[in-house]
Amino acid sequence: MIGKLLRKSFKIDRSIRLFDVKRMQRFNVIQRNESTNNQIVSNSIIVTKKCLERIEKVLDSDEILRVEVRGGGCSGFEYNFSVNKKTDINKEEDLIFEKRVVIDSESLQYLHGSKVDFEDELIRSGFCIKDNPYADQNCSCGVSFSLRFDKKFDGDKTNFVEFNLKLRKKKRKNRSL
Numbered sequence: 001m002i003g004k005l006l007r008k009s010f011k012i013d014r015s016i017r018l019f020d021v022k023r024m025q026r027f028n029v030i031q032r033n034e035s036t037n038n039q040i041v042s043n044s045i046i047v048t049k050k051c052l053e054r055i056e057k058v059l060d061s062d063e064i065l066r067v068e069v070r071g072g073g074c075s076g077f078e079y080n081f082s083v084n085k086k087t088d089i090n091k092e093e094d095l096i097f098e099k100r101v102v103i104d105s106e107s108l109q110y111l112h113g114s115k116v117d118f119e120d121e122l123i124r125s126g127f128c129i130k131d132n133p134y135a136d137q138n139c140s141c142g143v144s145f146s147l148r149f150d151k152k153f154d155g156d157k158t159n160f161v162e163f164n165l166k167l168r169k170k171k172r173k174n175r176s177l
Contacts (some may be wrong), residue, residue: 044108046115047098051127054118055100062086064100065127067116069107073144075137077110081127110134110147 055065068080084102094102101116114132119125128142135145 044095044112045097045101045103046131047101048115048117051116051118052098052100054127059083059100064089064096064102065116067101067103067107067111067127067129069110073139074141075139075144075146077147078144079129 059065062085063083064086066082066084068082070078070080072078089096089102090104093104093106095105095108096102097116103111111129111132112134114134115130117128117130119128124142132138132145134148136148138145
């Protein structure tokens with residue numbers, strides 16, 4: 001409804017319309033679809049209840065768990081988990097899942113369809129990524145992985161990664177003017 005009003009109103013600046021469309025697309029991406037006994041499902045990432053329970057237990061109310069994919073590790077890419085303040089969230093590039101797990105749009109390309117979980121084993125305890133459809137092979141350390149080249153991220157109905165890249169290009173053009 002807001003989008004229709006914005007489209008009809010030619011008095012509103014184009015940048016405001018872009019912001020509203022972006023906000024609506026982001027809402028569609030992170031909206032909760034279904035809940036089961038042991039996991040909470042979003043359109044693109046599954047956060048297990050065990051993970052959420054651990055976050056609630058060890059993090060303060062103003063902290064979030066940031067999940068990133070970085071180049072490195074023994075297989076080429078590695079998962080990185082860090083604790084950040086909620087004020088550190090970049091509203092243009094970060095996506096929030098279950099109010100406590102944050103993933104930037106570039107990392108989400110490699111995590112789409114995965115589970116964020118918490119493992120408590122004799123060898124190690126910590127957050128982990130499970131069932132990553134883009135991982136070809138996982139290292140025994142559980143942190144690094146290699147990519148499958150036969151699978152390409154296409155996103156949901158709205159490809160928010162592509163949308164963010166278009167917005168960045170527009171911002172760069174506006175800066176040079």
